[in-house]
Amino acid sequence: MNGPEIQVGFAPELLLFVPRARPAGIIRAPVDGVSTLGHVVESLGVPLTEVGTLLVDGHRVPPGHVPVAGESVAVRPVDRPQRVPGAPLRFLLDVHLGTLARRLRLLGVDAAYESTDIGDPALAARSAAERRVLLSRDRGLLRRRELWAGAFVYSTRPDDQLSDILDRFAPALHPWTRCTACNGLLREATKEEVADQLESGTQRSYDVFAQCAECGRAYWRGAHHEQLEAIVRKHAP
The missing domain is CATH 3.40.50 (Rossmann fold)
Incomplete structure (x- = not known):
């Protein structure tokens, strides 16, 4: 490769995006004195959404830094938990x-x-x-x-x-509060309010219901509840 270059080292978590940098995680990339470091990193295959700290010769720089020949760059993954500006997290x-x-x-x-x-x-x-x-x-x-x-x-x-x-x-978890079909919020509902969605066997077997405030879908502890409960227990004990 001719022309000015920089050395870019990627954290192991990012090598999925840069297979040609394996196994050492280092690749040499051309620079033109105009393109930003963020552009160079993305051109090598890593979306900036996955990039945390960028270090140039050991010093932290923003993605807008314009690299010059001979610099050594370290690309680290995002910190966990990742903080997103603004609230709430959606x-x-x-x-x-x-x-x-x-x-x-x-x-x-x-x-x-x-x-x-x-x-x-x-x-x-x-x-x-x-x-x-x-x-x-x-x-x-x-x-x-x-x-x-x-x-x-x-x-x-x-x-x-x-x-x-x-x-x-690390989003806040509030199990059983959202409609899995449309993302609307659930509210308690009487059997009479959701009767038109229930088969006769369900009407006889269940007494506790919820209903989506957006799409009107009814929920109860049906045949798949144990499978759903296992997911909730695992992630929101």
Whole structure:
């Protein structure tokens, strides 16, 4: 490789994005005296949503730092728990993360979800408009500049995805308070209020119900309750 270069070392947690930096985690990258360090890091494959501290020759610098030839850069992952400016902490999940969205809602976490592919620009715009942390496995989506905040979902397994997001952001948990279908808040409901959604066997067997204040869906301790209870016990004992 000709021209001025810098040495970039990546933390082990980030090598997923830079496989050619393995096994030492170090790669040499060209610099042009104009592009920012954030741009260089992203050009190597790492979304800035996954970058914590940037060190140049041992000194902390912002992503806007313009690197010069010969500098040695260390790229660290985000701190955990990650603090997101503003309150309350809310999420937006893309079309591929429906199971994760339902499990976050089960735990009472505000998790909006797009069940259809509305496109990257619309997702990024919604993240900014509603100040939601966008969760996605799409690296290109997480590089969009209009995002308010974002995070890469590292695993393809819903159990691991949930554990990772809870560990990374440490959101307040309020199990059984949100509709897993639409994210609305639940309220107590009488059997009569939800009777039109119940089969005769359910009406005879159950007396305690909740109903979503947004979509009207009814909830009770049905056949899948033990499976849901196990998720809640694991993450919100």
